[in-house]
Amino acid sequence: MPVMRDIKIQISIDDLLRVHGATEGQVKGKALDNYRRLLDEAEPLLRPAYIYRDVSIAETREDGLVLETGHVLQATILAKLLRTAKRVYLMCCTIGPLLEQRAREYKNDGFPAKAYILDSIGSLATDFLAQKGCKFVDDVAAAVQLSTSIPLSPGYMGWPLKDQQAFFQLLDCAEIGVALSDTFIMSPLKSTTQAIGLVAEPGGKAHKTNCDYCALKARCKFRKVQSS
């Protein structure tokens, strides 16, 4: 099963400040230095890897998909967005356990804010990796004149978390060091799963992002599009 490890994760100070609601011009002195130092500290702790598999879709039902392997992915949003798809890429990615460990050490030593900033760097790194995965599937799709759906994950948009089990049955996640608990939590925590369909609609995502389908809308501080 293909595994990708050789990925350079790039996170800028602007990205980091943005998820904390600020820009470089707004933050100065000690606060800014603190963020820069932690960004430098985080970089060597990242151990990015993702594993993926391309699975054929045997049947599209109103409330989900049946895969060639017999697994059923139970989510209306999948059925809706992958209705023209014959194949779906399932992926699991992780940045490894080291950053999380360092953040825990900071927390235990009485520096919860440093822990929080490192945690945010980890989340950005996880997101960066997931987007690399999307880009990879985009290229595969383009080569066969198809396009891709937005990435979907159990836990998002009404897709029950229990379907994490299907990912773990279909992907050898142990190969990249990721395990699933019986409450469907992945460890290392900075890991994500995603399903991306190869769809026949020209334009595919048609400039839509996950935010267009998410129920949080204005309540979300991480929203990519701030329009209505």
Add this chain to the structure above:
Amino acid sequence: MESKEKLLDQLAQAVVDMDTEAVEAKSKEVIEAGIPAFEAIATGLSVGMKRVGEMWSRMEIFMPEVMGSVDTYYAGMKLLKPQIKVSEHATYEATVIMGTIWGDIHSVGKDVAIPVFEGENFRVIDLGLDVSVEKYVAAVNEYHPEFVGLGTYMSETFLHVEALVEEFKAKGIRDKVFIICGGPAVDSEYAKKMGADDAWNDAWEAVAGMKQLLKQKRG
């Protein structure tokens, strides 16, 4: 020797200025001067955090500055907390048990909310993440808190609130505590429907609401 008021004000200001060295120096002076540690936390360090919260609410500062102050605040806590005498404990606003509910790993919201609560003079016990109902029950029996704070960051895990409330009822502890929820997916009305007392997706709003709940209870 500085006057007590001046010393405590300098402690508060050092938190606002993110000046860890000054906080440590002033905390040591406080201890040497024999000022009760709890008083120094409540009317020094915490006042600093409160000012930071107010500046944040007025949008005068940004999250990175709040973060700088949080670690400075804890540098002072590290020195002062061990000096608190048992007899001083009764003066906390209330005790809050905090944990991310089972099935959920999102911890950041809880970790940001905790210093805000501590800065407002609440005693906080952090149970960590993916916390089972049994752990919450055991913590209620051990710490006798006024609040049980549930970090519920996903729609699916927000629904676990109902199961927790039922278990609390079965164990006879439901009416002893306020059950409150936090996270981006919470909805106050829905939380109440599930048997909780309230929910907020902002830690500072939560503090105001928690004080309101305490006021109603204490009359």
